[in-house]
Amino acid sequence: xxxxxxxxxxxxxxxxxxxxxxxxxxxxxxxxxxxxxxxxxxxxxxxxxxxxxxxxxxxxxxxxxxxxxxxxxxxxxxxxxxxxxxxxxxxxxxxxxxxxxxxxxxxxxxxxxxxxxxxxxxxxxxxxxxxxxxxxxxxxxxxxxxxxxxxxxxxxxxxxxxxxxxxxxxxxxxxxxxxxxxxxxxxxxxxxxxxxxxxxxxxxxxxxxxxxxxxxxxxxxxxxxxxxxxxxxxxxxxxxxxxxxxxxxxxxxxxxxxxxxxxxxxxxxxxxxxxxxxxxxxxxxxxxxxxxxxxxxxxxxxxx
Amino acid sequence: xxxxxxxxxxxxxxxxxxxxxxxxxxxxxxxxxxxxxxxxxxxxxxxxxxxxxxxxxxxxxxxxxxxxxxxxxxxxxxxxxxxxxxxxxxxxxxxxxxxxxxxxxxxxxxxxxxxxxxxxxxxxxxxxxxxxxxxxxxxxxxxxxxxxxxxxxxxxxxxxxxxxxxxxxxxxxxxxxxxxxxxxxxxxxxxxxxxxxxxxxxxxxxxxxxxxxxxxxxxxxxxxxxxxxxxxxxxxxxxxxxxxxxxxxxxxxxxxxxxxxxxxxxxxxxxxxxxxxxxxxxxxxxxxxxxxxxxxxxxxxxxx
Amino acid sequence: xxxxxxxxxxxxxxxxxxxxxxxxxxxxxxxxxxxxxxxxxxxxxxxxxxxxxxxxxxxxxxxxxxxxxxxxxxxxxxxxxxxxxxxxxxxxxxxxxxxxxxxxxxxxxxxxxxxxxxxxxxxxxxxxxxxxxxxxxxxxxxxxxxxxxxxxxxxxxxxxxxxxxxxxxxxxxxxxxxxxxxxxxxxxxxxxxxxxxxxxxxxxxxxxxxxxxxxxxxxxxxxxxxxxxxxxxxxxxxxxxxxxxxxxxxxxxxxxxxxxxxxxxxxxxxxxxxxxxxxxxxxxxxxxxxxxxxxxxxxxxxxx
Numbered sequence: 066x067x068x069x070x071x072x073x074x075x076x077x078x079x080x081x082x083x084x085x086x087x088x089x090x091x092x093x094x095x096x097x098x099x100x101x102x103x104x105x106x107x108x109x110x111x112x113x114x115x116x117x118x119x120x121x122x123x124x125x126x127x128x129x130x131x132x133x134x135x136x137x138x139x140x141x142x143x144x145x146x147x148x149x150x151x152x153x154x155x156x157x158x159x160x161x162x163x164x165x166x167x168x169x170x171x172x173x174x175x176x177x178x179x180x181x182x183x184x185x186x187x188x189x190x191x192x193x194x195x196x197x198x199x200x201x202x203x204x205x206x207x208x209x210x211x212x213x214x215x216x217x218x219x220x221x222x223x224x225x226x227x228x229x230x231x232x233x234x235x236x237x238x239x240x241x242x243x244x245x246x247x248x249x250x251x252x253x254x255x256x257x258x259x260x261x262x263x264x265x266x267x268x269x270x271x272x273x274x275x276x277x278x279x280x281x282x283x284x285x286x287x288x289x290x291x292x293x294x295x296x297x298x299x300x301x302x303x304x305x306x307x308x309x310x311x312x313x314x315x316x317x318x319x320x321x322x323x324x325x326x327x328x329x330x331x332x333x334x335x336x337x338x339x340x341x342x343x344x345x346x347x348x349x350x351x352x353x354x355x356x357x358x359x360x361x362x363x364x365x366x367x368x369x
Numbered sequence: 370x371x372x373x374x375x376x377x378x379x380x381x382x383x384x385x386x387x388x389x390x391x392x393x394x395x396x397x398x399x400x401x402x403x404x405x406x407x408x409x410x411x412x413x414x415x416x417x418x419x420x421x422x423x424x425x426x427x428x429x430x431x432x433x434x435x436x437x438x439x440x441x442x443x444x445x446x447x448x449x450x451x452x453x454x455x456x457x458x459x460x461x462x463x464x465x466x467x468x469x470x471x472x473x474x475x476x477x478x479x480x481x482x483x484x485x486x487x488x489x490x491x492x493x494x495x496x497x498x499x500x501x502x503x504x505x506x507x508x509x510x511x512x513x514x515x516x517x518x519x520x521x522x523x524x525x526x527x528x529x530x531x532x533x534x535x536x537x538x539x540x541x542x543x544x545x546x547x548x549x550x551x552x553x554x555x556x557x558x559x560x561x562x563x564x565x566x567x568x569x570x571x572x573x574x575x576x577x578x579x580x581x582x583x584x585x586x587x588x589x590x591x592x593x594x595x596x597x598x599x600x601x602x603x604x605x606x607x608x609x610x611x612x613x614x615x616x617x618x619x620x621x622x623x624x625x626x627x628x629x630x631x632x633x634x635x636x637x638x639x640x641x642x643x644x645x646x647x648x649x650x651x652x653x654x655x656x657x658x659x660x661x662x663x664x665x666x667x668x669x670x671x672x673x
Numbered sequence: 674x675x676x677x678x679x680x681x682x683x684x685x686x687x688x689x690x691x692x693x694x695x696x697x698x699x700x701x702x703x704x705x706x707x708x709x710x711x712x713x714x715x716x717x718x719x720x721x722x723x724x725x726x727x728x729x730x731x732x733x734x735x736x737x738x739x740x741x742x743x744x745x746x747x748x749x750x751x752x753x754x755x756x757x758x759x760x761x762x763x764x765x766x767x768x769x770x771x772x773x774x775x776x777x778x779x780x781x782x783x784x785x786x787x788x789x790x791x792x793x794x795x796x797x798x799x800x801x802x803x804x805x806x807x808x809x810x811x812x813x814x815x816x817x818x819x820x821x822x823x824x825x826x827x828x829x830x831x832x833x834x835x836x837x838x839x840x841x842x843x844x845x846x847x848x849x850x851x852x853x854x855x856x857x858x859x860x861x862x863x864x865x866x867x868x869x870x871x872x873x874x875x876x877x878x879x880x881x882x883x884x885x886x887x888x889x890x891x892x893x894x895x896x897x898x899x900x901x902x903x904x905x906x907x908x909x910x911x912x913x914x915x916x917x918x919x920x921x922x923x924x925x926x927x928x929x930x931x932x933x934x935x936x937x938x939x940x941x942x943x944x945x946x947x948x949x950x951x952x953x954x955x956x957x958x959x960x961x962x963x964x965x966x967x968x969x970x971x972x973x974x975x976x977x
Contacts, residue, residue, distance in 0.1 A: 099407060103707060106735055108728070116440060116452075117460055120412070123438045124464040127410055134731045136724060138442060138746060148724075148936035151943075156725055156935060159958025160732040327460060328452035335455075350463025403711060420744060420756075421764055424716070427742045428768040431714055442746060631764060632756035639759075654767025 070178040070185045071359065073194040074235040075260075082235060086204050088358035089351075097361060099130030105364055108161035109135045110153070111188070112168045117327060118188050118198070121352035122165050122360075129357055131364075134160060151180045158183045163364050166190075184363040192225055198326055199231040201355040202285070203239075205348040209322045210282045215241040218277055221287035221307055221332060223253040228326045229287060230257050237266040244281065246271045248303045251289065274307070278317050284309070284342075286325045286332050310334045314342055324348050374482040374489045375663065377498040378539040379564075386539060390508050392662035393655075401665060403434030409668055412465035413439045414457070415492070416472045421631060422492050422502070425656035426469050426664075433661055435668075438464060455484045462487045467668050470494075488667040496529055502630055503535040505659040506589070507543075509652040513626045514586045519545040522581055525591035525611055525636060527557040532630045533591060534561050541570040548585065550575045552607045555593065578611070582621050588613070588646075590629045590636050614638045618646055628652050678786040678793045679967065681802040682843040683868075690843060694812050696966035697959075705969060707738030713972055716769035717743045718761070719796070720776045725935060726796050726806070729960035730773050730968075737965055739972075742768060759788045766791045771972050774798075792971040800833055806934055807839040809963040810893070811847075813956040817930045818890045823849040826885055829895035829915055829940060831861040836934045837895060838865050845874040852889065854879045856911045859897065882915070886925050892917070892950075894933045894940050918942045922950055932956050 071077075107126040111119050123133050136157075150173060157164060158181040166174050167188040174187035174194070189195040206212070217236060223229050223245055233253075236243055243266060245253050252270065253261075261268055271277050278284070286309055294300035308331060309323060325333060325345040337343050375381075411430040415423050427437050440461075454477060461468060462485040470478050471492040478491030478498070493499040510516070521540060527533050527549055537557075540547055547570060549557050556574065557565075565572055575581050582588070590613055598604035612635060613627060629637060629649040641647050679685075715734040719727050731741050744765075758781060765772060766789040774782050775796040782795030782802070797803045814823070825844060831837050831853055841861075844851055851874060853861050860878065861869075869876055879885050886892070894917055902908035916939060917931060933941060933953040945951050 103738075104736065106732060116457065120438050120440065120461065120464055124410060127436050127438070128408065130407075132436070132735050132740070134728050134735070136728065147938045152936060153724065155954050156957040157728065159954065160728055160961060328456060330451045346459050346463065349460045353464060420761065424742050424744065424765065424768055428714060431740050431742070432712065434711075436740070632760060634755045650763050650767065653764040657768060 069363065070174075070187075071196055071363070072175050072178060072185075072187045074196045074199045074231045075194075077196065077235065077238075079238045082200065082203060082238070085200055085355065085358050085362065086207055088362060089204055089354040092357045092361065093354040096357070097129065097365070101365070102126075102130035105129070105131035106161045107131060107133045107360065107364075108157045108164045109133050110157065110164060110166045110168075111136065112139050112166075113189070115167055115188070117349055117352060118167065118195075119165075121349075122186075122188065122197075122356050125353050125356035125360055128353060129360060131360075150177050154181050154185070163360065186359070186363070189227055191227070193227050193230070195227045195231045197352075197356060197359060198228050199235045200359065201348065201351045202228075202232055202324065202326070203235060204351045204355050205324060205344055206283055206322075208351075209344060210320065212239050212241070215239060215283070216244070216281050217241055217283040217285060218244040218246055218274070218281045219285045219287070220246040220274060222251045222289045222293065223247045223287070224251045225290070225293065226287050229253070229285075232285070233257065233261055233266070234264070237261055237264045240267065243268045244271055244277045245269070246274050246277065246307075248272060248306070251293070251303075274313070275316065278313070281317065281321055284317070284321060284323050286323065286329075288325075288328065288330055288332055304331055308332060308334065309337055311336055311340055314340065317342070373667065374478075374491075375500055375667070376479050376482060376489075376491045378500045378503045378535045379498075381500065381539065381542075383542045386504065386507060386542070389504055389659065389662050389666065390511055392666060393508055393658040396661045396665065397658040400661070401433065401669070405669070406430075406434035409433070409435035410465045411435060411437045411664065411668075412461045412468045413437050414461065414468060414470045414472075415440065416443050416470075417493070419471055419492070421653055421656060422471065422499075423469075425653075426490075426492065426501075426660050429657050429660035429664055432657060433664060435664075454481055458485050458489070467664065490663070490667070493531055495531070497531050497534070499531045499535045501656075501660060501663060502532050503539045504663065505652065505655045506532075506536055506628065506630070507539060508655045508659050509628060509648055510587055510626075512655075513648060514624065516543050516545070519543060519587070520548070520585050521545055521587040521589060522548040522550055522578070522585045523589045523591070524550040524578060526555045526593045526597065527551045527591070528555045529594070529597065530591050533557070533589075536589070537561065537565060537570070538568070541565055541568045544571065547572045548575055548581045549573070550578050550581065550611075552576060552610070555597070555607075578617070579620065582617070582625075585621065585625055588621070588625060588627050590627065590633070592629075592632065592634055592636055608635055612636060612638065613641055615640055615644055618644065621646070677971065678782075678795075679804055679971070680783050680786060680793075680795045682804045682807045682839045683802075685804065685843065685846075687846045690808065690811060690846070693808055693963065693966050693970065694815060696970060697812055697962040700965045700969065701962040704965070705737065705973070709973070710734075710738035713737070713739035714769045715739060715741045715968065715972075716765045716772045717741050718765065718772060718774045718776075719744065720747050720774075721797070723775055723796070725957055725960060726775065726803075729957075730794075730796065730805075730964050733961050733964035733968055736961060737968060739968075758785055762789050762793070771968065794967070794971070797835055799835070800838075801835050802839045803835045804839055805960075805964060805967060806836050807843045808967065809956065809959045810836075810840055810932065810934070811843060812959045812963050813932060813952055814891055814930075816959075817952060818928065820847050820849070823847060823891070824852070824889050825849055825891040825893060826852040826854055826882070826889045827893045827895070828854040828882060830859045830897045830901065831855045831895070832859045833898070833901065834895050837861070837893075840893070841865065841869060841874070841876075842872070845869055845872045848875065850875045850877075852877050852879055852885045854882050854885065854915075856880060856914070859901070859911075882921070883924065886921070889925065889929055892925070892929060892931050894931065894937070896933075896936065896938055896940055912939055916940060916942065917945055919944055919948055922948065925950070
């Protein structure tokens, strides 16, 4: 994987994925020698708000022994002067050994990657992809329930969520049974369904979590965004229906894990946090070893 | 003090305070080996504007040999997506070895500390507390005039200032004579006066600085915020009355030191800066060794 | 150059300039030992948006082995509480070994420098100066075409551009022939023309690029800012006229280099990027070795 860009999960094979996860396991146990990274700089370009993704890339680079430079909030950069993304990344590749890019436009990362020679990692491009989120999701799944004969429910806003789209492409390569649970208005987009179908995915769609809960190894919950609804009543109805509580989880397997890419608002009741099902904070923390592994695979050779 | 949170000055004993100040003196003279901190990351979570506190924590961690990760301005983080503070800190404790938190709500630091296992330092919670400001204030007082038989005047906005409240609790433990000087409308809140009374504080209140100036070892000036006044004329009257000039200081002891937590606006005339009384810049600079000492006491064991 | 401020190009002699450029060449080839800078902190104070200048100073300090502390966007600092710039820099000199300052007011860097003992570098003060931009511009010119018998065209907004003013003062010391090309409304200000005249500069003014293009070694293009024009039609007319294309460059010497301080908007057509003339990205990248050299000259002695 040296000196390549990481843009979508579509282009990652099962063995690419396993290589990153295996490296993450190794790194969590035995981090590489810091001196290898003392002159490594990672540029963080976030054109949209982010806490987890940005801070965990920042942490990952620093835990390896390198450092970061940050474009800062868009309002405080020259992007406000009308500069193109292509120009911005071409300048910044002269500063850094790698670039992490979040951008509101789908396809932005792919376009930007064509202008730079340093590795560029897509940290979310509009409704497009978010491959490193998927890698940490898979790490969490593998360490808790494994990949064999996996049955996963993915619930909430399946229409707009790049996290869901990235995850689903990867799960297809793992031959997982994927149950999509959402209100009709937030179904997986036709284009994603088509792609998954073409890739031979094992997919079913549901509108009721109860129909499928007992058969799941993993329940992956996503945020239903209020701003997607024109009608506040409609939002409340949907939000109330897709709300995970300890009571609801009585109907699940004891070993079911509940995941969420965070931030959550009301999708998971706080008293679920105390149950053994709750893995969403562990999931967030896994962003560090997984991103350390990815950076190590992409940048490690730079100083060798 | 290992692995503990630092939330208020109320819970710090005189010997806790002296331990931090002694460590700060040592560190300023002979900093610990940097390699001890090479893998230490401090998270900076500032939900309110800050220059001095944030930059001096950042500096302190880096002078020790560690590094920081920064949540950034609130508008550029997922907090804008409605995430609770409890969730935010639970995620971030997976990235960092310690957390520094400033938040506009009184009690936020205490609440947040109940959700995390890494040390959390309160860097200001609304009108509540600001214990590290107090520690650097005390360091400045001790190095200039000592703690014995201390007489201190605290002037300005005593109603809203968390700096004043934190300092006053600590001064009580040092048996200092505390003179509070403010207009009637900005008196120390009843609840703070009650607490101080219960703790056996030696406290007097004044409305005129001239009544007490000559008896002071320390004059601690705070900013009177224009936005607290509905009436601009009323503000001007008060601001004019609580304005320190070289002329006024003619009436003070030669060894009186003038302190201010900064930023100042009009409370202290610029030509006071040239007098030997002025210690407010030294005070700000003392934030670095004092915060290095605190971080060393809280985090130093982590890598030992 | 130890322990001095860098405020304008006016006060840099030709040998000062050559010393920085020579050091940059050395550093690019053989960077100094990182351990020398492990306890060096550079403060970044940007009171105006910046990408290139800020990120390349940040990168330069980190490539040397040091680190930075950042004031952050102005809205998130205590500057919003009304603090004076003099107070801000006096506080921050207690944290850092050097200060980089960008400020919207002309003269701000000079004023601020009078209050601090650590080296202060002007990274742009309103319509005033931007000396480090000039140093990287000169580095790019020297490595591509050399300084002997230099003929340079400077085109676009010559009225407001501090980059142009700083560059022009330095070019005068190199005895370059300077051709200024702009619409009448964006001519070099009278005060700058007067200064250049007094310094014995070899200067001509033009309104048409075609009049002078074939005689140039360097074409330095600057951004024409839409907001300077009251009339949109007037803007379009001017912008269309001062627009560099491969066709236009057919009329230039094969060895002509095209430079731009970036960000560009429409001044240079994207297909110029593919020609051998285009040096603006290389120019931006040169910010790192040049700023490393400057920091090394200013701060290197601090830890020796």
